[in-house]
Amino acid sequence: MFPTKTLHQFMLPTKTYHGLFIGLVTLDLIYLADSPPENNQKMVAKDYTVTVGGPATNAAIAFRHLGNRDAINSVSTVMGVVGSHQITQLIKGDLANYQVTINDLEPSTVNPPPVSSIVVTKATGERAVISINAVKTQAKTTSISRDILEDVDIILIDGHQMAVSQRIAQMAKAKQIPIVIDGGSWKPGFEEILPFVDYAICSANFYPPNCYTTNEVFAYLSSFNIPHIAITQGEKPIRYNNRGQIGTVDVQTIQAVDTLGAGDIFHGAFCHYILRENFLDALASAGKIAAFSCRFFGTRHWMQYSL
Numbered sequence: 001m002f003p004t005k006t007l008h009q010f011m012l013p014t015k016t017y018h019g020l021f022i023g024l025v026t027l028d029l030i031y032l033a034d035s036p037p038e039n040n041q042k043m044v045a046k047d048y049t050v051t052v053g054g055p056a057t058n059a060a061i062a063f064r065h066l067g068n069r070d071a072i073n074s075v076s077t078v079m080g081v082v083g084s085h086q087i088t089q090l091i092k093g094d095l096a097n098y099q100v101t102i103n104d105l106e107p108s109t110v111n112p113p114p115v116s117s118i119v120v121t122k123a124t125g126e127r128a129v130i131s132i133n134a135v136k137t138q139a140k141t142t143s144i145s146r147d148i149l150e151d152v153d154i155i156l157i158d159g160h161q162m163a164v165s166q167r168i169a170q171m172a173k174a175k176q177i178p179i180v181i182d183g184g185s186w187k188p189g190f191e192e193i194l195p196f197v198d199y200a201i202c203s204a205n206f207y208p209p210n211c212y213t214t215n216e217v218f219a220y221l222s223s224f225n226i227p228h229i230a231i232t233q234g235e236k237p238i239r240y241n242n243r244g245q246i247g248t249v250d251v252q253t254i255q256a257v258d259t260l261g262a263g264d265i266f267h268g269a270f271c272h273y274i275l276r277e278n279f280l281d282a283l284a285s286a287g288k289i290a291a292f293s294c295r296f297f298g299t300r301h302w303m304q305y306s307l
Helices: 055-069 088-097 162-174 190-196 214-222 262-274 279-293
Strands: 017-022 026-033 047-053 074-080 100-104 115-121 127-130 154-157 179-183 199-203 228-233 236-242 245-249
Touching: 017 055, 017 162, 017 262, 047 055, 047 088, 055 074, 055 100, 055 154, 055 179, 055 262, 088 100, 154 162, 154 262, 162 179, 162 190, 179 190, 179 262, 199 214, 199 262, 214 228, 214 236, 228 279, 236 279, 245 279, 262 279
Parallel strands: 017 074, 017 154, 026 115, 074 100, 154 179, 179 199, 199 228
Antiparallel strands: 026 047, 115 127, 228 236, 236 245
């Protein structure tokens, strides 16, 4: 008699997709209110939440969540400065909850991590943000471990750790690992990274030097031979240049509760989908996830519900 095999033994091996997300790690204090406070005004929020944040960090969490949701093995690593200040325990604990690994570029620093204070307007979902970003937490390239790109399938760079990002972009190009940039806004140093980029996913607020229109932004990015470029415009269609093919991708119209982090979630979702879909389909799929996330307060509540 032949031994009985379990279902698991009959299943084919499943590839694990590993995303590396480089940039800002913050602690976000998010309040829901009727409006942002005016000068010398005190107000009581209607709701609040505390969570880890930052463009690359939110994208890393979305990437990991979508991999779990779609029953696809995924590993998500966020690379940034966290350190050992007391506040960082909140950051580390929150990332652990979402099964996102931290590659800390300055683990011994005792400086407090960046903290963002955000007020979301209840009626419109618009947000007002104050944060110091990564201005005081820039890491050196000597902090990069030699094996950082081992088994990495895709890299996202948000521009908040520019020196480290430039070095890793060079290393990734040699290994033919696709690179995505989160172009939320122009940051000096991006021009050193753009020659290595495969996917430039930018917001309507991304204006490189001497660029004043969307067409000028497309022309500027194309001058670096970036094959896939997209510019999101909120509730308006996504504009793209796909290897010279120009067009738009429609986005869903929703009643937004909170637009905070929608762009970050879009980028994490794009990294998830581009590993298995073509460029235009990945834009459309990521747009659906980002729009869905705006129906809920905070940057995580959308993950509790099915799309």
